[in-house]
Amino acid sequence: MASFKRLTLILLTGAATVALGGCDGALSIASPGEGVIVVPAPTAPAPTPTPTPTPTPGTPAASCPTGTIDRGVIGSFRGCRLPSLITGTTTLAKIAGVAYEINGRVDVGIDVGGNGTAPGGSSAILSVAPGVVFYANSLDADNDYMIINRGSRILAEGTETQPIIFTSRENVAGTVTDESQGQWGGVILAGRAPVSNCNLVGVVQDAAGSNAACENVVEGTGTALYGGNAPADNSGTFRYVQIRYSGTILAEGVELQGLTLGGTGYGTQIDHVQIHNSSDDGIEIFGGRTNLKYLVMTGADDDSLDFDVGWRGQVQFLLGIQKPTNTQVDNYMLEVDSNNGEDALPRTWGQIANFTLVQTTTATNAAIRIRGGADTRLVDGIVVTPNACTNIVAGAVVAGQKTTIRTGDSTPSTTTPASNGTTGVLQDYGVPLFHSIYFACGATKYAESAVNGVTVTAPEQQAIVEGGSNIVINGTAANAVTGGFLLGTGAAGVTAVSPVQFNPAPATGLASFFVTTNYLGAISPTAGDANNSWYKSWTCNSNRGTFTTGGMSCTGLPN
Numbered sequence: 001m002a003s004f005k006r007l008t009l010i011l012l013t014g015a016a017t018v019a020l021g022g023c024d025g026a027l028s029i030a031s032p033g034e035g036v037i038v039v040p041a042p043t044a045p046a047p048t049p050t051p052t053p054t055p056t057p058g059t060p061a062a063s064c065p066t067g068t069i070d071r072g073v074i075g076s077f078r079g080c081r082l083p084s085l086i087t088g089t090t091t092l093a094k095i096a097g098v099a100y101e102i103n104g105r106v107d108v109g110i111d112v113g114g115n116g117t118a119p120g121g122s123s124a125i126l127s128v129a130p131g132v133v134f135y136a137n138s139l140d141a142d143n144d145y146m147i148i149n150r151g152s153r154i155l156a157e158g159t160e161t162q163p164i165i166f167t168s169r170e171n172v173a174g175t176v177t178d179e180s181q182g183q184w185g186g187v188i189l190a191g192r193a194p195v196s197n198c199n200l201v202g203v204v205q206d207a208a209g210s211n212a213a214c215e216n217v218v219e220g221t222g223t224a225l226y227g228g229n230a231p232a233d234n235s236g237t238f239r240y241v242q243i244r245y246s247g248t249i250l251a252e253g254v255e256l257q258g259l260t261l262g263g264t265g266y267g268t269q270i271d272h273v274q275i276h277n278s279s280d281d282g283i284e285i286f287g288g289r290t291n292l293k294y295l296v297m298t299g300a301d302d303d304s305l306d307f308d309v310g311w312r313g314q315v316q317f318l319l320g321i322q323k324p325t326n327t328q329v330d331n332y333m334l335e336v337d338s339n340n341g342e343d344a345l346p347r348t349w350g351q352i353a354n355f356t357l358v359q360t361t362t363a364t365n366a367a368i369r370i371r372g373g374a375d376t377r378l379v380d381g382i383v384v385t386p387n388a389c390t391n392i393v394a395g396a397v398v399a400g401q402k403t404t405i406r407t408g409d410s411t412p413s414t415t416t417p418a419s420n421g422t423t424g425v426l427q428d429y430g431v432p433l434f435h436s437i438y439f440a441c442g443a444t445k446y447a448e449s450a451v452n453g454v455t456v457t458a459p460e461q462q463a464i465v466e467g468g469s470n471i472v473i474n475g476t477a478a479n480a481v482t483g484g485f486l487l488g489t490g491a492a493g494v495t496a497v498s499p500v501q502f503n504p505a506p507a508t509g510l511a512s513f514f515v516t517t518n519y520l521g522a523i524s525p526t527a528g529d530a531n532n533s534w535y536k537s538w539t540c541n542s543n544r545g546t547f548t549t550g551g552m553s554c555t556g557l558p559n
Contacts (some may be wrong), residue, residue, distance in 0.1 A: 046420060061098045062097075064097070076132065082102060082103070123153075128164055153237075164371065181277040188259075192233040235261075243275050254444045261283070266289040268288075272294045273292075273296070281302045288310075315353070332369045336353075393449045395451040396454060412504065491521060499517065
């Protein structure tokens with residue numbers, strides 16, 4: 001879990017002063033310090049451009065596409081550097097033998113602000129063809145990452161057979177191992193949906209998220225802002241994508257994840273995403289309203305999935321497998337938080353259904369940590385860990401009750417039965433909710449932590465967890481999963497609850513999302529079911545798991 005720093009807002013200079021070129025549908029790529037490259041879009045009367053020669057499979061391309069800078073041959077690819085600032089509408093084609101280089105910070109668009117009217121703001125769209133490979137330049141001291149700024153979109157839509165891959169230079173060069181991590185910064189999507197951690201003095205957010213001035217800086221970037229008052233904001237599509245060997249740690253408590261979502265709205269589509277060997281979190285969600293589906297988190301050195309500062313959304317089909325050689329000591333499989341804002345609004349409210357979490361480290365006190373007054377519901381899950389099952393933490397006592405486990409003053413909306421819910425002053429849904437979960441934990445089931453002199457005791461946690469429906473607390477790893485991550489016989493014996501009934505009512509702006517299931521875990525046990533094989537073909541294999549027999553290795557790359 002990355003702790004939030006109240007970073008001083010620094011004006012984004014350089015990028016905002018670049019002249020933007022292009023007209024009549026032109027594709028514009030601006031690179032500060034290198035001038036403006038304008039590639040006119042083909043029109044009917046124009047002659048057909050000469051295509052880049054297609055190399056023999058497994059060999060580097062002879063040249064780079066127009067608008068990029070040739071960085072020479074790396075492994076079996078030709079490195080083609082992207083500009084520092086991408087504006088207008090840009091499409092990156094899949095060209096055999098070409099890998100696109102991310103050098104330092106690459107911005108897609110210029111921040112338009114929380115209300116979409118920031119001076120100098122400029123929206124951009126970056127479309128990425130299936131099979132494209134990105135790599136980060138590690139030959140200098142710059143932190144390499146790509147950020148899609150507020151008001152812009154990335155359309156990264158791979159396919160089952162041609163996933164889009166973001167990775168490190170070392171991976172392209174063929175020098176990574178199953179233990180490599182933290183070789184570059186990752187991908188950031190910044191949106192204009194509500195967040196709870198307003199960074200400006202005197203600015204506060206309400207339960208509805210109506211204050212466009214409530215924003216904060218993406219940690220590690222210094223200037224990139226996220227947040228606003230547009231719950232339906234659209235930062236694009238991220239589908240059939242791998243992010244490998246990311247998660248740069250910039251300073252104590254200041255890190256970049258594999259995929260960072262900052263204030264992204266429910267118009268953003270995230271599904272079929274694998275984060276492999278991030279040195280920090282796999283995915284961290286800072287507020288917003290985005291729903292996510294079909295996630296594979298392998299080898300995260302910190303949390304596999306972390307959500308906080310007012311995120312209100314759903315995740316379905318989550319497979320998380322830790323590596324046995326973790327270096328951090330607070331690497332939870334799932335962390336739910338508010339970042340020291342026990343009663344900040346909107347209150348964090350995450351619903352996670354159909355998840356399989358396999359924790360291997362013994363350095364962390366539990367598999368799941370819920371703290372900071374955040375609300376959550378966990379449905380149809382399998383948890384395997386040598387540690388405690390949960391670590392529920394409260395940082396304050398309000399009106400005689402511990403935050404995180406106090407009686408709620410609100411009720412969540414539901415589709416079945418139809419209810420728009422209620423919202424009290426605290427927007428608090430009460431204790432964490434557990435439905436149909438098979439726990440295979442260590443001898444100690446509940447880990448205690450004291451914060452500000454407040455402790456949620458093991459008996460209190462037991463009453464909450466085991467007070468849920470269809471809970472097995474004394475399961476075994478052998479009966480939880482088979483083959484490392486597939487549904488085991490013990491977990492198969494637990495009555496599942498269809499998560500469809502927990503879909504929020506449409507009036508909440510969170511849109512129905514969960515689909516019907518009748519089993520625990522991330523993967524359906526029924527052959528022929530679409531959710532039986534969703535993790536295959538597009539993911540990469542490693543010592544965390546073999547997902548596709550004969551499939552690609554995480555240490556290799558398709559050319």
